Amino acid sequence: MPGMKMYVGIWFGLVVATIMEVVTRSLPGAISVLALIILLISSGKAIVIAMYYQHLRYEDRRLAILPIAAVVGVIFLAAAAVMSMAMGM
Amino acid sequence: MTENYETLEERKSSFTPLLLAIGIALFFLGLVINFPLAMGGLAIVAFTLLKMFKDNVEEKFADFKESVEERWPLEFLKKEKLGVWVFLMSEILIFGSLIVAYVYVRLLSGSWPVASQIHDVTIGMVNTIILLTSSLAMVYGFHSVRLGNIKGLRIGLLATLALGASFLIIKLGVEWPTYYRNGFTISSGLPGSTYFVLTGLHAAHVAAGLVAVGYLLIRAFNGGFSSSKHSAVENIGLYWHFVDIVWMFLFPLFYLL
Numbered sequence: 001m002p003g004m005k006m007y008v009g010i011w012f013g014l015v016v017a018t019i020m021e022v023v024t025r026s027l028p029g030a031i032s033v034l035a036l037i038i039l040l041i042s043s044g045k046a047i048v049i050a051m052y053y054q055h056l057r058y059e060d061r062r063l064a065i066l067p068i069a070a071v072v073g074v075i076f077l078a079a080a081a082v083m084s085m086a087m088g089m
Numbered sequence: 090m091t092e093n094y095e096t097l098e099e100r101k102s103s104f105t106p107l108l109l110a111i112g113i114a115l116f117f118l119g120l121v122i123n124f125p126l127a128m129g130g131l132a133i134v135a136f137t138l139l140k141m142f143k144d145n146v147e148e149k150f151a152d153f154k155e156s157v158e159e160r161w162p163l164e165f166l167k168k169e170k171l172g173v174w175v176f177l178m179s180e181i182l183i184f185g186s187l188i189v190a191y192v193y194v195r196l197l198s199g200s201w202p203v204a205s206q207i208h209d210v211t212i213g214m215v216n217t218i219i220l221l222t223s224s225l226a227m228v229y230g231f232h233s234v235r236l237g238n239i240k241g242l243r244i245g246l247l248a249t250l251a252l253g254a255s256f257l258i259i260k261l262g263v264e265w266p267t268y269y270r271n272g273f274t275i276s277s278g279l280p281g282s283t284y285f286v287l288t289g290l291h292a293a294h295v296a297a298g299l300v301a302v303g304y305l306l307i308r309a310f311n312g313g314f315s316s317s318k319h320s321a322v323e324n325i326g327l328y329w330h331f332v333d334i335v336w337m338f339l340f341p342l343f344y345l346l
Contacts, residue, residue, distance in 0.1 A: 004232055011225040018217050018340075022210060025345040038341045046334045053224050053330045060165045063174065070178040074185030081193040 001058050010052050017045050103144065109137045142304050145321060146313065173324045177331050180294075184335050187290070191283045191342065202280055204344055207273055209264070213344035216259050217336060223252035224333045227302075227326045237316035239309065246306045249329065253299045260292055284343055291339055294332045301325045 021038050051057040056064055112133030119127025144150065163171055195201050204210075230245025268274065268281075275285040305325055308314060314322060 007228045045337045066174045070181035077189045
């Protein structure tokens with residue numbers, strides 16, 4: 001597992017990413033594009049926290065089955081919502 | 090076969106999961122039909138949690154031996170850690186489905202107020218940084234105890250507790266009263282309902298996390314951890330970081346977009 005120096009570096013990166021999200025919102029451009037960029041940054045932050053602070057990166061890879069299965073479940077829900085919107089329900 | 094029977098004989102069973110489920114059910118039922126019933130449910134939950142903490146301190150269920158077939162295909166994981174990850178799976182589904190519902194409702198609504206008209210981005214950003222820092226403090230505590238540095242563990246846990254409490258104080262003591270004064274409430278429409286349900290559920294998780302960190306702190310000051318015995322720190326840390334991850338999505342969804 002990494003040392004404290006790396007953990008502090010990760011924390012700094014997460015704070016910078018948070019500021020980037022706020023700055024991105026104030027940029028000119030289509031809101032859908034800005035939203036996509038902001039949510040991509042958020043997803044990146046979440047993955048970094050899971051990989052390093054929850055130390056998934058240093059665990060047996062099979063452990064990732066559990067959170068990934070849950071995320072796939074959420075993606076199915078999102079897909080169902082998109083489909084129902086497309087069908088005008 | 091005989092060996093299996095012996096294992097069953099040795100197995101220590103606990104009534105706490107069942108009691109916890111009953112307490113939670115009574116609490117939510119009571120919220121709908123009868124407030125004293127809700128308080129009774131809450132008392133059962135509190136008693137059960139204390140009992141679970143006590144069992145954990147006494148290591149009543151430590152070194153539980155399970156046959157390989159019971160652990161397959163995750164035999165590399167300790168039982169407690171597997172339990173935490175399965176619990177986190179359910180949490181991902183709870184928050185994930187609520188977030189999907191929020192996005193669905195928002196996209197289907199004809200009009201939705203601009204985030205900056207309701208929410209203070211600066212407060213949201215400060216709270217995000219506070220929560221990220223609390224995660225770092227928790228990591229510091231875990232890193233310290235692995236090296237046998239109990240003082241570092243205590244400092245890490247104390248900082249986590251203080252930062253988590255600060256997050257809640259800002260949210261419940263500063264933000265929410267301002268919203269209510271401005272007429273943005275849980276019953277003022279879909280923007281209010283979705284905001285208070287999601288951030289309220291998240292705040293409840295932070296509060297539960299603070300109770301758990303408080304428990305770790307008590308154990309840390311009573312010689313409960315060492316470089317070879319600290320699984321509770323790791324498991325509660327996993328939960329704390331999960332709460333952090335959820336906020337990484339709630340912050341942009343409510344404060345920026």
